[in-house]
Amino acid sequence: MTAETQVAVAFGVNGVAQRLEVGPGETLLRTLRDRLRLTGTKEGCVEGECGACTVLVDGKPVDACLFATAALDGRQVRTIEGLSGGGALGLLQQAFVDHGAVQCGFCTPGFLMTLTALLEENPSPPPSDVKEALAGNICRCTGYRQMIDAVAAVIAQGEPR
């Protein structure tokens, strides 16, 4: 059995460069919440089922609970904290508020990150793509109708995010 060794890793979080020494099996979720105090990313199932911890790595949605921080060298991470500029909500965030798409709010950051990735990939996805994109995010309060309405409103405005 080899000893636990720390791994040097350099990556960006919401545009800010980070240089850390982490354990080989430390997850991005622990790094974000416990080291960087970015607690908007939520811990749900810790097995890749619920999507509450979704963040973007190089623009792609991933479950931070299953992502090794040591694997991030040279990559860019975006979290829910990166969606609002100077305290103002992004378009998608505001649309969630306007459409009553937030109830307890625990799943909301994950949904917003997945939808951000979707709208950056395709600013006007058909409704079937929206539903398919959200397969890996679970909400137990509102149902999904209000969220899908919120996305539709953003798409109708013709601007991503």
Add this chain to the structure above:
Amino acid sequence: MRFRRARTLDEALDLLAELGDEAQILAGGTDVMIQYLDGQIAPGTLVHIEGVEELAMASVNHRTTLGPLTTHRTLATDDAFATAHPALAASAGTVGGWQTQAVGTIGGNICNASPAADTAPPLLVADTEVTLTSRRGERRVPLTDFFLERRRTALEPDELLTAIDLDPLPTGAGEVYLKIGRRGAMEVALVGLAVRLGFAGDGTVASAGIALCSIAPTPRRMPDAEAALIGSRLESGALDAAAEALRAAASPIDDARASAAYRIRILRGLLERAALQCREAATR
């Protein structure tokens, strides 16, 4: 535990030669990290290969070659793949959600050797061969011989899966992957079935590939069922005989998701649906 980054294929093979079974390959991590966090595996070293460009190449030709780092998302959304490998594309689109598909790789899905590996049945009906490479050399193994038992493969401790070669869908043939789960998304297959059928000019079945997952300790081809369909026009008698061959070869388990009896019972209907969809796809 340690963490080592391989940036090139050479570095990866050197690390495996040095570390042997102390090493656990890490690509997208969607299986490895779950197993590590759950205590199912306790590797000495994680060897991270996600940045090895030589393993990320993919090309569709008279024979398709996939680098093992090809992600499920690429397989599910790339138009060239969807045309040449519709069943594989469909299966990749059922592996977890976008978060899993975005980083989870086909090499990982194969090497994890889950009985329920969704991409395995479509790969098996496409006569897939895998290339296993080490500092000792390189060998090619048919995928049917790669899966040894549940979560155990033919990979030696110093070997790396470096290429996946498979036959595209020929002209005049159709293929499908049908997956039974309790819901439409984020589901582990209760049964997954891939069927690839080629048809002669008179409408008889000229070639047949049938493979299942979640029905035995490993995903597997079903040669007796294939033989029962060849020469038929998918009449009900031929489908009965093929389904009987599937049942004879199946050894499913009871678990929290479904009973063994249920998995057996749905085989006949699933096979018929798949075969008819193959015929429809082939004649379009």
